[in-house]
Amino acid sequence: MKIPIRMIGIATTVLWIFLIAFFVSAVYSVKDVRFNLGEPQTDITPNNKILFSLPVTIDNKGYYNIGSFNVTTEISDEEGFTITRGSTFIPIIEKGREITTTHNMMIDVNDLLQNSQDYLFNDTELEIHETIGMKLAEVIPVQASTNLSMPWGAPLYNFTLGEIEYTTFNLTHMRATIPISFENHAFFDLTGNIQIYMYNGTNILLGEGQTIIEAPQHASYQGYVELDVSIMGISESGYFEVYFLTPFFNFGPLVISYG
């Protein structure tokens, strides 16, 4: 009986030593692992989506490999609607190696506008849920997560149509000049086309016009649209239907009344 008991004792002691040594060294080696997040960059993809790129560098100088390294970013609005989600997975980072990868996320503004038009005209805050997960020594799962907020600048902030100015065009038509102004608060340059349809008080289409816009990021835009409208149909009040056609989004009609 004494020998089996002694064998159990020896086996238990050896396993305890192995377990504690492994655990302590795995935890201790974390201090030699370096994570660096580079400068985030924005770009436009060929299919006109906004691409966020975040360079991530992992320098594993620890004693063990790191397994299942995973970075996940979820961007949502203040009401919790998920706008985009990006994930980067590295199956293994061997000890002594440095790996640089790019964590990408794409935003389709058209998808964004399906949830709310406010993104075009009002600045807001977007919630970012960032999660970094890994397996220390390929067996101890660790996950760190944080919530951040990011300002969203509206590309058509304070979009307004000014007072209509009429000038004589010919006997039957007048030329209406409608001033347009807005501020591009977005982080991308806005180029595209604005189409305006002018209706009178009895919902009759008076005329249509369009203009090309070019508004660099964080700059204000002032321009105008000219429409040839029938003199007979002009009324004191009515409304405009405005359509925006840009590489990033198509939106309309935005109804703005006049008079």
Added chain:
Amino acid sequence: MVEEKKDSKTRLQKITIKALKATIKGVIFYGIYFVLSMFLAPISEVVPGFQQTIEIFVIVYIFLMIIGELTSGTIFQHFFNTAKALFVILYLIFSLEGGIMSMTFQNVNLVVDLRLFLMIAILLSLLGVAKSVLKAVNFLNGKAEHQHF
């Protein structure tokens, strides 16, 4: 009278040896803890209360170990050894929050999944319990045989 004096001298010698053994074991265990605590220092800086948790564990463990050593040669030694193994199991379960430890500092929420480590530690502790029970059975068996002959 001489025999009684000799008997008390032997008993004192035995107690001294036990105490010395217990002291050496306690010092060695504390030495191991001291070395390991240096490696675990980075965690102590990040996780509040980690140092205290480990210290309480070490104090109770060393206490049970010394008591077990002082009571060696009696059935109580096996009780204390079993208690020590059970204490390790319960303390690990409570201090590791069932294996999934979650802590928040500043704006970062950190989750560490130690279920595998906990499971292995519990199995090893159960092996320790089994060993103590076997030792107790063996001790009682030996005592019975001694009385019989």
